[in-house]
Amino acid sequence: MTSASKTPHYLLIFIVLLAFGAMLFSAYKQHAEETDDYTRKVRHIVVNGYQLRLCIYQTQQAFDSYSLGNPLKTKSGVAEVYDICWSKFEILLKGETNEVLSTIPGIHEKLQHSFNAFKTLEPLVTQLRPGDGSWRAFDQVMEQEIIPVVLEVLSEIRIGTNWKQAYLKRSTLHSRTLVVLSVFGVVSIVAILILLLTTQVRATKEALIKAEQAKVAKAKFLAVAGHDLRQPLQAVTLLLSTLQSQAETPDNARLFQGIHHSLDSITELLNGVLDISKLDAEQLTVNNEAIALSPILNKMLDRYVEQANSKGLVLTLDNQEDLYVTSDELLLERIISNLLSNAVHYTHEGEITLSVSHTTNSASVTIKDTGPGISGDDQQVIFDEFVQLDQTRANNTKGLGLGLSIVKRLCEMLGHELQLDSEPGHGSKFTLGLSLAEAPAKDNLPDSSRAQWSLENLTVLVIEDDRSILDSMAVLLESWGCKVVTAATMEQAISQAKVLYERDDFDPNETLLISDYYLSPNYNGCDVIEQVQTILGATPTMVVTGETDSERLEEIRKAGHSVFRKPLKPAILRVAIQRILRNI
Amino acid sequence: MSSSLNLLLSSVLMLLLLPLTAIADTLPAPKGKVLLTITGNIKHSNGDGIASFDREMLEALGMVKLDTETYWTDGVQQFEGVPAKAIFELVGVTEGQLRVHGIDDYSASVPVEDMYEHRTLIALKNHGEYMKIRSKGPLWLIYPLDERQQLKKKQINSRSVWQLSMIEVL
Numbered sequence: 138m139t140s141a142s143k144t145p146h147y148l149l150i151f152i153v154l155l156a157f158g159a160m161l162f163s164a165y166k167q168h169a170e171e172t173d174d175y176t177r178k179v180r181h182i183v184v185n186g187y188q189l190r191l192c193i194y195q196t197q198q199a200f201d202s203y204s205l206g207n208p209l210k211t212k213s214g215v216a217e218v219y220d221i222c223w224s225k226f227e228i229l230l231k232g233e234t235n236e237v238l239s240t241i242p243g244i245h246e247k248l249q250h251s252f253n254a255f256k257t258l259e260p261l262v263t264q265l266r267p268g269d270g271s272w273r274a275f276d277q278v279m280e281q282e283i284i285p286v287v288l289e290v291l292s293e294i295r296i297g298t299n300w301k302q303a304y305l306k307r308s309t310l311h312s313r314t315l316v317v318l319s320v321f322g323v324v325s326i327v328a329i330l331i332l333l334l335t336t337q338v339r340a341t342k343e344a345l346i347k348a349e350q351a352k353v354a355k356a357k358f359l360a361v362a363g364h365d366l367r368q369p370l371q372a373v374t375l376l377l378s379t380l381q382s383q384a385e386t387p388d389n390a391r392l393f394q395g396i397h398h399s400l401d402s403i404t405e406l407l408n409g410v411l412d413i414s415k416l417d418a419e420q421l422t423v424n425n426e427a428i429a430l431s432p433i434l435n436k437m438l439d440r441y442v443e444q445a446n447s448k449g450l451v452l453t454l455d456n457q458e459d460l461y462v463t464s465d466e467l468l469l470e471r472i473i474s475n476l477l478s479n480a481v482h483y484t485h486e487g488e489i490t491l492s493v494s495h496t497t498n499s500a501s502v503t504i505k506d507t508g509p510g511i512s513g514d515d516q517q518v519i520f521d522e523f524v525q526l527d528q529t530r531a532n533n534t535k536g537l538g539l540g541l542s543i544v545k546r547l548c549e550m551l552g553h554e555l556q557l558d559s560e561p562g563h564g565s566k567f568t569l570g571l572s573l574a575e576a577p578a579k580d581n582l583p584d585s586s587r588a589q590w591s592l593e594n595l596t597v598l599v600i601e602d603d604r605s606i607l608d609s610m611a612v613l614l615e616s617w618g619c620k621v622v623t624a625a626t627m628e629q630a631i632s633q634a635k636v637l638y639e640r641d642d643f644d645p646n647e648t649l650l651i652s653d654y655y656l657s658p659n660y661n662g663c664d665v666i667e668q669v670q671t672i673l674g675a676t677p678t679m680v681v682t683g684e685t686d687s688e689r690l691e692e693i694r695k696a697g698h699s700v701f702r703k704p705l706k707p708a709i710l711r712v713a714i715q716r717i718l719r720n721i
Numbered sequence: 722m723s724s725s726l727n728l729l730l731s732s733v734l735m736l737l738l739l740p741l742t743a744i745a746d747t748l749p750a751p752k753g754k755v756l757l758t759i760t761g762n763i764k765h766s767n768g769d770g771i772a773s774f775d776r777e778m779l780e781a782l783g784m785v786k787l788d789t790e791t792y793w794t795d796g797v798q799q800f801e802g803v804p805a806k807a808i809f810e811l812v813g814v815t816e817g818q819l820r821v822h823g824i825d826d827y828s829a830s831v832p833v834e835d836m837y838e839h840r841t842l843i844a845l846k847n848h849g850e851y852m853k854i855r856s857k858g859p860l861w862l863i864y865p866l867d868e869r870q871q872l873k874k875k876q877i878n879s880r881s882v883w884q885l886s887m888i889e890v891l
Contacts, residue, residue, distance in 0.1 A: 177878065181792075181878070188825070192825070217824065217854055219855075220853060220854035220855040221824065221825045221854060221855075221884065223854075223855035224825075224854065224855050224856065224857050224883070224884065225825075227793075227855075227856070227857075228793050231793060231794055231795050232791065232792050232793040232794050232795060233792050233793075234792070234793060235795075
């Protein structure tokens with residue numbers, strides 16, 4: 138509607154602009170012609186004025202010489218020069234010449250007076266005889282009435298006087314007015330055009346800002362909603378694991394597996410949607426630092442090995458060295474996780490290899506599968522949002538087609554190079570290029586004395602305000618042989634810690650604190666851990682949260698705690714606990 | 722002796738040449754006061770490569786009327802005169818350049834083309850009276866200014882020679 142009504146608007150302005158332009162052109166042309174005409178007229182006056190003076194002198198000379206009896210011309214010659222003089226007077230007094238000359242006040246009257254005096258000389262010319270002495274009378278009129286006036290007129294019209302300029306202004310008034318009007322017209326139309334355009338640009342800008350604000354609002358909403366969605370998911374996961382450990386039989390094992398897969402899918406979908414909305418809103422912050430690659434790869438292997446095995450795939454990790462790279466730990470995790478998830482999803486038989494290689498200053502992480510492969514055309518589109526290949530098989534499984542889009546955008550943000558080598562029927566190979574970093578100085582070496590994998594003898598203080606999660610977590614941990622102490626508030630945690638500390642078998646190295654982040658409006662998990670550690674000392678810690686804001690997660694990490702996002706699967710929780718205790 | 726022989730010979734030659742020149746000169750000689758002299762590259766003359774015209778000869782070519790305004794006069798002027806074309810046909814000039822002289826020593830360059838294309842007039846009369854020198858006569862080269870607007874300005878003003886007395890064919 139608006140665009141339809143604005144187009145003719147501009148067309149009209151353009152037509153008016155053209156009209157003014159044409160008007161300016163014609164007015165300018167007219168003005169040039171008028172100026173030209175004026176120049177000719179003025180020149181004509183000046184030339185004829187000087188000719189008149191010359192003619193008067195010639196007449197006087199011819200008359201006087203004849204009258205004195207020493208004739209330079211015949212009598213008819215005298216009459217002829219007198220007549221020529223007469224005609225010169227008339228030229229200045231008639232026609233357009235007079236019109237122009239009359240712009241000098243009084244000039245016509247002076248010339249006319251002089252011409253009248255000249256006419257009175259006619260009887261003297263007709264009655265002229267040699268030596269008649271009439272030259273005295275002739276000269277008297279000439280010297281007194283004619284020559285002074287003509288000289289005066291000449292001085293008035295001579296070059297350098299400004300009457301000509303005044304006449305030019307008067308005679309070109311019309312065309313000059315037209316020029317000024319059309320220039321004004323053109324300028325105002327252009328001004329209107331600029332005004333309209335700037336208004337439109339501003340409107341567009343405002344619309345863009347609004348759209349941007351809407352995007353941010355959407356991302357914020359999704360982040361909050363995501364946080365709330367994670368809580369019940371976490372509870373369900375833990376409860377399910379507990380139920381499975383208590384009630385699994387060979388008959389219902391497949392059912393449990395199915396429920397676990399569905400929960401995984403919901404978690405994946407949730408993470409994908411949250412990530413893409415954050416990328417859209419440019420809400421992700423990048424914390425580039427030197428990070429160890431091996432723990433991330435191990436974690437990824439743990440996360441997907443079970444899923445791969447259940448599909449009959451072999452997932453292997455080929456990582457020979459402990460490399461450090463410059464990246465953002467959380468975001469790099471997302472990239473590798475998405476690529477692996479993608480590989481597991483699309484590969485139906487064979488193997489998936491996660492491998493690392495490096496040169497002097499760069500490292501590459503390769504995810505290679507034996508899936509269907511991607512054709513050249515498809516390679517152009519797979520990084521777009523909501524694109525899924527292999528529709529026939531993918532239709533009935535999870536996914537929104539966001540994974541690779543997130544990978545691509547995260548890689549762009551982090552400055553990591555992503556390369557895809559694939560051919561239909563020959564599998565796909567995604568290679569992630571990273572920069573090597575210096576290994577940070579290690580302040581705490583792994584405690585080799587601890588039994589590597591066992592969780593026996595471990596005391597865990599779980600702080601969680603959600604009763605169902607707290608209970609399911611306790612059941613789960615106890616099933617692994619841990620001694621579990623639970624607390625729902627800071628007060629409970631402190632009193633439990635005091636009890637723990639009093640116990641004979643208390644060992645800070647064999648005690649783990651697991652806390653939820655959002656506990657109360659007054660304090661969070663970090664605060665509680667801080668308080669508890671004043672009693673128990675520097676125990677290993679772990680914060681589990683539904684929080685998705687990367688800045689907040691980073692904050693928790695910087696406080697010295699391992700951070701895990703809800704929902705946390707039992708297998709991952711177990712591996713995580715082992716890694717924390719081993720300081721890996 | 723020899724001088725008288727020379728005189729005789731030259732007299733004989735003169736007598737022989739007279740009829741020849743009379744054949745070349747198709748124009749009659751002017752009887753009255755000469756108003757217009759055409760010199761230069763002309764085909765027909767009435768004496769020594771010059772064509773001279775008195776008032777009678779000019780009027781015999783046929784007078785036409787032309788009412789027009791001029792730059793130097795007030796109001797519409799009623800001119801009568803001979804079409805310039807008739808005069809130039811008579812002296813056998815159809816193209817080239819002319820230098821038109823006035824008795825006040827003014828002269829202007831005029832293309833012959835103007836005489837044929839623009840109905841120019843060698844005017845003798847204005848408002849029914851023969852023009853005198855003081856009224857820019859006795860002859861005035863008049864362009865029909867009102868009929869063809871493109872003639873009005875620029876060169877035409879300088880080509881309208883008044884007090885016209887001599888035309889030089891270049």
